[in-house]
Amino acid sequence: MAEKDIKKTPAATQTVQPSADKYTVQELENASTKVFGVPRECAVAAFKGCKKTEMTVAEAKQIIDRFMKKEVK
Template sequence: MPRTKAESTADAVEEQKTDAVEDTAPVQAEEPKAPAESEYTIEELADGAGNIFKVQRECVVAALKVAGVTTCTVSKAKELVDAFMKKEVK
């Protein structure tokens, strides 16, 4: 039975749609990125020394200056201050 032009065109379009669906890879959802931590100056970190680091202001300033840091995140500053406070005094 001969096909009409409309039928063959509709079939061709349908084949293209199914081919396109099969050819595309599944889209992977991007993992949500954690917001970047804010950086603070030595003075700002030193102002919160008692609350954040549980040490005196001078200890925070000294720890960050010895590490050569001018701006830093709170988590990195905690690491530096903890390491500084555990150093042996000679």
């Protein structure tokens, strides 16, 4: 039997990052002063149009930042 040249490819080198914890909107609103530095009322208003019920802190921060930078009419 003839020997075959088998090329070994390195195992998947992707690093698996742990998924970020998700929190409910209510938890994020309650912790808004400590986590985002905004009053709870601002977080409630920022999440009002959001259809998500759970999100990461980074996602919530983006939503709150976008809301806080909106021009007041």
